[in-house]
Each structure stands twice: as C-alpha cells, then as structure tokens.
Amino acid sequence: MQNIQSYIKEHKNRFINELIELLKIPSISADSAYISDVLKTAESIKISLEKAGCETVEICETNGFPIVFGEKTINKNLPTILVYGHYDVQPADPIELWTSPPFEPVIKKTDSHPEGAIFARGACDDKGQMYMHVKALEFMTSTNQLPCNVKFMIEGEEEVGSKNLNEFVKNNRKKLKNDVILISDTGMIANDIPSITTGLRGLSYVEVEITGPNRDLHSGLYGGAVANPINILTKMIASLHDENNHITIPGFYDAVEELSKTERSEMAKAPFSLENYQKALNIDSVYGEKGYTTNERNSIRPTLDVNGIWGGYTGEGAKTVIASKAYAKISMRLVPHQDWEEITQLFKNHFESIAPKSVKVKVTPHHGGQGYVTPIDSTGYQAASKAYQKTFEKTPIPQRSGGSIPIVALFEKELNSKTILMGFGLDSDAIHSPNEHFGIFNYLKGIETIPYFYKYFTELSK
Amino acid sequence: MQNIQSYIKEHKNRFINELIELLKIPSISADSAYISDVLKTAESIKISLEKAGCETVEICETNGFPIVFGEKTINKNLPTILVYGHYDVQPADPIELWTSPPFEPVIKKTDSHPEGAIFARGACDDKGQMYMHVKALEFMTSTNQLPCNVKFMIEGEEEVGSKNLNEFVKNNRKKLKNDVILISDTGMIANDIPSITTGLRGLSYVEVEITGPNRDLHSGLYGGAVANPINILTKMIASLHDENNHITIPGFYDAVEELSKTERSEMAKAPFSLENYQKALNIDSVYGEKGYTTNERNSIRPTLDVNGIWGGYTGEGAKTVIASKAYAKISMRLVPHQDWEEITQLFKNHFESIAPKSVKVKVTPHHGGQGYVTPIDSTGYQAASKAYQKTFEKTPIPQRSGGSIPIVALFEKELNSKTILMGFGLDSDAIHSPNEHFGIFNYLKGIETIPYFYKYFTELSK
Numbered sequence: 016m017q018n019i020q021s022y023i024k025e026h027k028n029r030f031i032n033e034l035i036e037l038l039k040i041p042s043i044s045a046d047s048a049y050i051s052d053v054l055k056t057a058e059s060i061k062i063s064l065e066k067a068g069c070e071t072v073e074i075c076e077t078n079g080f081p082i083v084f085g086e087k088t089i090n091k092n093l094p095t096i097l098v099y100g101h102y103d104v105q106p107a108d109p110i111e112l113w114t115s116p117p118f119e120p121v122i123k124k125t126d127s128h129p130e131g132a133i134f135a136r137g138a139c140d141d142k143g144q145m146y147m148h149v150k151a152l153e154f155m156t157s158t159n160q161l162p163c164n165v166k167f168m169i170e171g172e173e174e175v176g177s178k179n180l181n182e183f184v185k186n187n188r189k190k191l192k193n194d195v196i197l198i199s200d201t202g203m204i205a206n207d208i209p210s211i212t213t214g215l216r217g218l219s220y221v222e223v224e225i226t227g228p229n230r231d232l233h234s235g236l237y238g239g240a241v242a243n244p245i246n247i248l249t250k251m252i253a254s255l256h257d258e259n260n261h262i263t264i265p266g267f268y269d270a271v272e273e274l275s276k277t278e279r280s281e282m283a284k285a286p287f288s289l290e291n292y293q294k295a296l297n298i299d300s301v302y303g304e305k306g307y308t309t310n311e312r313n314s315i316r317p318t319l320d321v322n323g324i325w326g327g328y329t330g331e332g333a334k335t336v337i338a339s340k341a342y343a344k345i346s347m348r349l350v351p352h353q354d355w356e357e358i359t360q361l362f363k364n365h366f367e368s369i370a371p372k373s374v375k376v377k378v379t380p381h382h383g384g385q386g387y388v389t390p391i392d393s394t395g396y397q398a399a400s401k402a403y404q405k406t407f408e409k410t411p412i413p414q415r416s417g418g419s420i421p422i423v424a425l426f427e428k429e430l431n432s433k434t435i436l437m438g439f440g441l442d443s444d445a446i447h448s449p450n451e452h453f454g455i456f457n458y459l460k461g462i463e464t465i466p467y468f469y470k471y472f473t474e475l476s477k
Numbered sequence: 478m479q480n481i482q483s484y485i486k487e488h489k490n491r492f493i494n495e496l497i498e499l500l501k502i503p504s505i506s507a508d509s510a511y512i513s514d515v516l517k518t519a520e521s522i523k524i525s526l527e528k529a530g531c532e533t534v535e536i537c538e539t540n541g542f543p544i545v546f547g548e549k550t551i552n553k554n555l556p557t558i559l560v561y562g563h564y565d566v567q568p569a570d571p572i573e574l575w576t577s578p579p580f581e582p583v584i585k586k587t588d589s590h591p592e593g594a595i596f597a598r599g600a601c602d603d604k605g606q607m608y609m610h611v612k613a614l615e616f617m618t619s620t621n622q623l624p625c626n627v628k629f630m631i632e633g634e635e636e637v638g639s640k641n642l643n644e645f646v647k648n649n650r651k652k653l654k655n656d657v658i659l660i661s662d663t664g665m666i667a668n669d670i671p672s673i674t675t676g677l678r679g680l681s682y683v684e685v686e687i688t689g690p691n692r693d694l695h696s697g698l699y700g701g702a703v704a705n706p707i708n709i710l711t712k713m714i715a716s717l718h719d720e721n722n723h724i725t726i727p728g729f730y731d732a733v734e735e736l737s738k739t740e741r742s743e744m745a746k747a748p749f750s751l752e753n754y755q756k757a758l759n760i761d762s763v764y765g766e767k768g769y770t771t772n773e774r775n776s777i778r779p780t781l782d783v784n785g786i787w788g789g790y791t792g793e794g795a796k797t798v799i800a801s802k803a804y805a806k807i808s809m810r811l812v813p814h815q816d817w818e819e820i821t822q823l824f825k826n827h828f829e830s831i832a833p834k835s836v837k838v839k840v841t842p843h844h845g846g847q848g849y850v851t852p853i854d855s856t857g858y859q860a861a862s863k864a865y866q867k868t869f870e871k872t873p874i875p876q877r878s879g880g881s882i883p884i885v886a887l888f889e890k891e892l893n894s895k896t897i898l899m900g901f902g903l904d905s906d907a908i909h910s911p912n913e914h915f916g917i918f919n920y921l922k923g924i925e926t927i928p929y930f931y932k933y934f935t936e937l938s939k
Binding site for chain 1: 506507508509567568570571574636637638664678680682689690691692693694695696697698699700701702703704705707708709710711712714715716718758759760761762763764765766771772774775778779780782783784785786787788789790791792793794795796797798799800803804805806808810833834835836843844878879880881904907908909910911912
C-alpha cells in the first residue's frame with residue numbers, strides 16, 4: 016500500500032472532522048424520539064460511501080430502520096470482502112454523568128489516549144470504527160490500490176438487537192455473497208498490544224413483570240399481609256445465582272463449551288493487571304463465578320445480569336406504598352453452543368415456576384443472538400494478523416470477547432462465510448457508558464491497517 | 478346535640494362543595510414542585526377555621542411547611558379537646574391509573590358507597606376527615622352547643638414524616654395543653670360496622686444506595702466479572718426475610734409485644750372474609766409471616782417492605798448496561814415497644830454488614846415514629862364509644878391498625894395526653910393509591926358523630 020501514511024497525514028484533519036459531523040446526529044435506535052435522526056444518519060452514510068468510491072449505494076428499507084448497502088466490483092474473479100457496521104448508537108443516559116454533551120463531540124487527552132480522543136456517544140461503538148472502513152476505501156480507490164471487490168452493509172438497529180437484519184440477509188444471499196466478512200465493532204488490549212477478537216458471547220435479553228395487588232396499596236394497612244411485588248422480584252432475581260455465583264436455571268449450562276486446561280493457560284498469557292482493573296473501576300474487589308479468573312468470567316463463561324429494575328415510588332422524599340407492579344430488564348451473555356432461543360425458554364419456564372402464587376409473572380423476550388468463534392488458522396484471520404504485524408509491528412493476540420454481535424453467527428449460517436473482528440477500540444473507551452470516546456491514534460491506525468487486510472487477504476486467497 | 482341532623486341536611490351541599498374546593502389544591506408535601514400549593518392550602522384552612530368559630534387562628538411557621546393553629550376557649554374550667562389533622566397529601570402517581578384527574582374532584586357511586594364518594598387525592602387522607610372537624614365545630618358554635626374548649630393543630634408535613642411538628646410541639650407545650658387529643662386519620666371496618674383504632678404501628682423509613690463500578694459498564698465486556706449493583710441489591714433485600722417471612726435483622730424482634738392467646742382470639746372476632754379480601758385485590762393468595770393470620774400480619778406484627786426500587790436502564794427498548802448504582806426505599810412497620818430509632822440503627826448495621834466488599838453501601842434514614850396503643854378504659858375511648866353508639870346505633874369495635882401516625886406517641890410523651898382515633902374512612906377508599914375517595918355518608922356521619930364526642934367527653938370528665 017503505497018503512500019498510505021502520507022495520505023493519512025495529509026487528510027487527517029478532514030478524516031476527524033467528517034467523523035465529528037457524523038457523531039453530532041443522535042441516532043439512538045432504542046428511543047422512538049430519535050427516529051428522524053436515525054434516518055438522517057443513514058442518508059449521511061450513503062453519501063460518504065459514494066464519495067469513498069462505491070459504484071452503487073442504496074438505502075434498503077426494512078420494517079425498522081434502513082440498511083445502507085454499497086459495493087464496488089473491480090473483477091469478478093477476485094475475492095469479495097463484505098464490511099459490516101452499524102450507524103445507530105446506545106441511549107446517552109445517565110446524561111448528567113457526561114463531562115461534555117454526548118452529541119457535541121470534543122477532543123480531549125486521556126491516560127490511554129495521550130494523542131487525544133473524540134468524546135461522543137457512538138465515537139467508538141460503532142460510528143468511529145465503521146467510518147475507518149469508509150476512509151480506508153477512499154484511500155484505496157483514490158490511489159487505485161483497491162486489490163479486490165468490496166461490499167458494505169451498514170445497519171441502524173444493532174443496539175436494539177438487529178431486529179430486521181436477519182430477514183434482510185436471508186432475502187439477499189446473492190447480493191451479499193462474499194469470501195470474508197470484516198467488522199470493527201470490538202476492542203483490542205492496548206494501543207501497544209494489538210489483539211483480534213476470536214470469540215463472542217451470545218445474548219438473551221428479557222423483560223420481566225411481577226404483578227401483585229390490582230392497585231398500589233398503603234404499606235401500613237396492607238404491609239405484611241400481601242405479597243409486595245418488589246420484595247418478590249428481589250427474591251426471584253436473587254435466587255438466579257447460588258452462593259458460588261453459578262446460575263441456577265435448570266439446563267442453563269448443559270451446552271456450555273468447556274475449555275481445555277491448555278486453552279485456558281493460553282488465555283491466561285494475555286497481559287492483565289487485576290490491580291489496575293479494580294483501580295480503573297474504583298472497586299475494592301471483583302465478583303463472579305467461583306473457579307474462574309476475571310478474564311474467563313467475562314469471555315468464556317455465561318452470565319446473567321439485571322440491566323434495569325424499577326417499581327414503586329422512586330421520586331423525591333418518601334411514599335409508604337406497596338406497588339402493584341415491579342419490573343426488571345435481564346440479559347444473559349451466552350457462550351458458543353448455547354442456543355439463545357433455548358436459553359430464553361429455559362429462563363421463562365424457570366422464572367415463572369419460582370413465582371409464589373400470590374403474584375402473577377410475565378416474561379417478555381426482547382432479543383438475542385448466538386455466540387461465535389473464529390478459527391485462527393482461517394485465511395481471514397491470517398490476513399488480519401499480517402496486517403497488524405505490518406502497521407503495529409507486533410503479532411496480534413487472539414482474544415475471546417465477552418460482548419455479543421449476534422449477527423456474526425447469522426452471517427455464518429446464512430452467507431456461509433467467516434467473520435474477522437478487527438476492533439481498534441479500548442475497554443477504557445466507555446462504550447455504552449457516559450463519556451464514550453475513541454482515540455485519534457486508534458481511528459487513524461484502523462484506517463491504515465484495513466487496506467493491508469485487503470491486500471493480504473487477496474494474496475492469501477490465490 | 479339539638480337539630481344536628483336537620484343542620485347537616487340543610488348545609489349538606491355546602492359542606493360537600495367546600496371540601497371539593499379544598500381538594501382542588503394539590504398540596505403534595507413530598508414534591509418541591511408543589512410548595513406554593515401546600516402554602517395556599519394552609520391559608521385556606523386558616524380561613525375555614527375562622528369561619529367555623531375559632532377566636533384566634535394563626536399560621537405558625539416552621540423550618541418546613543407551616544402548622545395552622547386555632548382555638549376557642551369558652552371556660553377555663555371545662556376540658557379542652559385538641560384536634561389534630563394534616564392538610565398535605567400523598568403524591569398522585571401513578572397518575573395514569575386514575576379514572577379522573579386526582580385534583581379535579583368528582584362524585585361517583587361505588588359498591589361500598591352507594592350514596593356516592595368524592596374521588597380526589599386527599600379526599601380521605603386527610604383533608605376530608607380533617608374537614609369533618611371544622612364543620613362539626615361550625616355546627617356547635619353556630620347553634621351555641623359547644624360544650625368545652627377546643628384547639629386545632631393542622632400540619633402540612635404528615636406525609637413526609639412530620640419533620641417539624643416534633644420541635645413545634647416541644648416548644649409549645651402550654652399553647653397545646655389539652656385533656657384529650659382527637660384525630661380522624663384512620664378507618665373503620667364498614668359503614669354498618671363502626672370501629673375505633675386503638676393501636677398504631679411505628680415506622681422506620683430508610684433509603685439505600687449500592688455503588689459498584691465508578692461508571693455504567695457494557696454488560697458484555699464486564700458482565701460476570703464485576704459485582705452488578707442491582708443483582709447485589711436484590712440479593713441483600715431478599716436476605717432480609719427468611720423462608721417463613723420472618724425478618725432476619727438481628728435483634729429486630731427483641732422488643733416486640735407478643736399478644737396473649739386471649740387478645741388474639743378477641744381480635745379474631747372482627748368480621749373478616751379472606752375470600753373478599755383476595756377478590757378486592759385480585760390476588761390468588763395472601764402472603765406473609767408464618768404463624769399469623771392476615772389481620773395479625775397487618776396490625777400486631779412488624780413488617781419490612783420495599784416501597785420503591787430503581788437502577789440501570791428503565792426506558793423504552795433494551796440497553797445492555799451494568800449500572801454503577803442501584804437504589805431502594807425501604808420501610809419497616811413497627812409494633813408497640815419497638816423503638817424506631819433503635820430499629821433504624823439495627824437495619825443500618827445489618828444492611829451494611831451483609832454487603833459484599835465488591836460494592837459500597839449507603840443507608841440514609843428518612844423518618845420514623847413509635848407505635849401506640851389507646852387503653853379502651855380511658856375517658857376518651859369511652860366518650861368516643863358512646864358517640865358512635867348514638868349515631869351508628871352500634872357499639873364500635875376496638876381495632877389495631879397497621880398504619881402509623883408517629884406523632885401520636887410524640888403527643889403522649891410531650892403533652893402527656895391520650896389520643897382518640899375516630900376514623901371514618903374505609904380500607905377500600907384507596908388512600909395512597911390512584912382513585913382515592915371518601916364516602917359522602919362517611920363524611921356527614923363524621924360531622925354528626927364528632928359533636929357527641931365533645932358532649933360525652935365533657936360529661937365523663939366531670
């Protein structure tokens with residue numbers, strides 16, 4: 016890839032400013048108040064892809080938010096890379112914890128990002144990482160160095176479970192035909208320790224509702240005599256973990272892939288400081304499943320977390336009330352071989368079975384997806400590894416991630432091709448949290464590394 | 478009491494309309510958005526008391542909302558009755574469950590109130606019941622039948638724990654000097670089964686905060702590896718009751734008054750249908766402490782209820798987040814001899830002790846009060862009993878209530894006089910709930926019964 020560093024140096028400010036403009040649009044797919052912003056973002060992606068050199072770009076309508084599809088074919092006999100990303104973002108709350116407004120991007124230096132980072136919702140997840148691919152394409156087309164064919168599929172519902180992508184993929188197998196899928200929606204260990212994500216956890220997300228009395232009651236007149244839905248909900252949720260923090264849902268672990276001693280000791284080689292980890296989160300101690308390390312707990316083991324809980328009086332002051340209803344949003348992270356629909360059913364059956372007959376319980380499945388593993392001997396992984404060696408001058412470490420990109424398993428099933436997860440974010444980039452940011456170094460390094468993946472993948476595919 | 482029935486008949490519509498005007502003011506003391514409405518309500522009470530025949534009425538400032546004090550002395554040698562009530566109301570939420578706006582009173586018939594009931598927040602608790610005393614005074618003064626001296630003390634902070642009443646009472650012992658205290662802020666069994674509340678539960682109300690990581694985290698990257706404050710909070714709250722629904726806080730039951738078999742069988746005589754109770758609440762089963770009946774559970778036994786819980790993402794859709802903090806509002810109803818401040822301390826010590834070291838816990842006491850028992854052989858109780866016999870033509874049943882009026886214990890301590898709880902509301906009046914209401918029959922019957930209490934108390938005090 017000739018002149019790539021000089022090209023990036025020359026266009027650096029424009030690359031940054033274009034991303035900042037994109038980050039100003041609050042494309043929150045989970046909140047219907049932002050529908051027009053999400054649609055506006057799709058339009059802006061379309062224009063960017065056209066400018067970057069795609070021959071055809073279309074906004075494909077779905078039952079939800081549209082999918083932006085673009086492609087450039089230079090030679091039918093050459094391999095085709097399908098780039099996937101998403102233009103929607105997480106909600107920004109709790110808004111009061113942001114040090115600058117989530118949709119007014121600013122560049123600030125941090126310990127991990129001495130060269131500065133862009134602070135905004137979506138900076139890292141996934142607008143910034145997705146846009147690296149657009150700029151990498153721009154470089155390759157404008158310098159006539161695109162070595163193969165490329166397709167882009169950028170969706171707007173990843174943060175709400177890719178509701179409509181499934182159907183789109185099934186109905187467009189031919190259009191999406193490819194030799195490898197490339198995604199940057201994960202992280203790496205550190206700016207001087209490149210890593211490639213080889214495993215993802217699956218997900219099952221449900222909402223539960225407990226109903227006790229048919230109306231809110233005075234806790235003095237009824238307290239102690241009727242089931243309090245909030246007390247019951249806490250009892251039911253608490254019972255989902257035993258004293259060793261194993262999940263108590265019958266059958267939950269049946270399909271779990273147990274790693275060998277060798278694999279676990281390989282994993283253990285990844286540099287990790289428990290002290291720094293705890294310090295970064297300001298916690299005195301970690302907490303999790305007995306018999307596993309922190310890195311195992313958040314990658315190769317399934318989990319169950321309450322993501323939200325509410326009920327009764329939560330306003331200012333005091334109200335002596337027994338609420339009629341209590342609610343919780345609960346998600347389970349799954350590991351390879353656990354089927355998310357089966358786990359969702361196991362949860363539903365179990366949760367309903369443990370409710371005392373003094374309350375009614377309703378379990379509503381939200382969304383989910385399967386886990387995934389990328390074989391490190393695949394052509395795609397080898398090409399990615401070489402690309403990192405070229406730009407970071409280090410061999411990247413293969414790493415299992417605790418996160419979920421449900422559609423990766425879908426791609427393998429429907430499109431029959433492997434996905435390579437070239438993530439350039441850091442764990443400390445606070446994705447899904449207040450003050451999300453993405454390092455300038457990481458953004459530009461991604462733009463530099465991606466073209467080499469194209470180059471080596473094309474060469475290794477011969 | 479001559480012509481009382483004809484007087485009530487003649488002025489019935491005005492009595493109802495005056496109350497409706499009072500109910501239109503949203504005097505929610507727990508929410509600072511309503512400060513001016515609460516103050517406006519105090520003004521309106523002052524005017525009502527003056528019209529009703531009080532010689533002097535003053536609005537006594539406190540560090541919070543003012544206390545309206547009025548009096549009429551006819552003869553220093555005659556006994557003095559101190560009427561206590563409150564003009565503040567509970568918050569109206571959940572607002573969407575009201576069939577008519579909470580501060581736009583309307584009269585509707587119900588099964589328990591075939592003659593109609595006024596629907597509005599505060600209709601029963603306590604504006605309606607307090608206003609009965611104002612109208613009863615009006616009758617006695619305008620017909621020259623007031624048999625003794627009377628004082629009114631109407632506060633505006635009862636629903637937030639009477640924060641400033643304590644100091645006011647301590648600083649005004651002489652001004653408040655009385656022979657008996659009369660309160661209508663409780664209920665009776667049914668319109669044809671009059672009852673007088675002889676026992677009240679104490680209260681300890683606390684708020685708890687659990688802090689895990691210093692920021693919201695992505696549940697995929699951190700799930701299973703760090704303590705989730707919501708999961709921890711549910712575990713901690715669940716552990717506060719054992720499998721028999723006994724409260725597990727060490728020392729919690731030490732001071733609890735255990736009733737004798739005889740007392741319990743006396744209580745059991747009060748008419749009660751478990752079937753109707755469950756039907757009215759639309760529950761398949763009651764739930765509570767093992768070894769006690771429903772009526773015992775909500776009157777002679779202490780309880781612990783979560784009144785509100787919140788944390789994480791509670792908005793539309795799904796957010797895969799691990800919250801940094803989780804909160805709950807928890808209240809304990811106490812029985813005679815349990816000291817609320819001691820119980821609050823026991824809770825705090827215990828709750829802090831059961832927190833795993835992976836989280837930080839903060840317990841903030843809100844407010845509280847002691848339980849109380851009225852001896853049925855006291856002059857006040859005897860006078861009340863005779864009054865009910867006169868107007869209901871039935872002897873009222875002495876009944877323990879599960880509710881708390883913390884200031885009753887305060888009155889006994891500071892003013893050294895007994896309190897008589899002449900409540901005319903019904904359990905089904907939905908106080909603290911959406912669609913609170915107060916029966917027209919109950920309102921007028923209260924106005925009719927109160928003057929007889931004055932009469933008999935004066936006679937029995939000779």
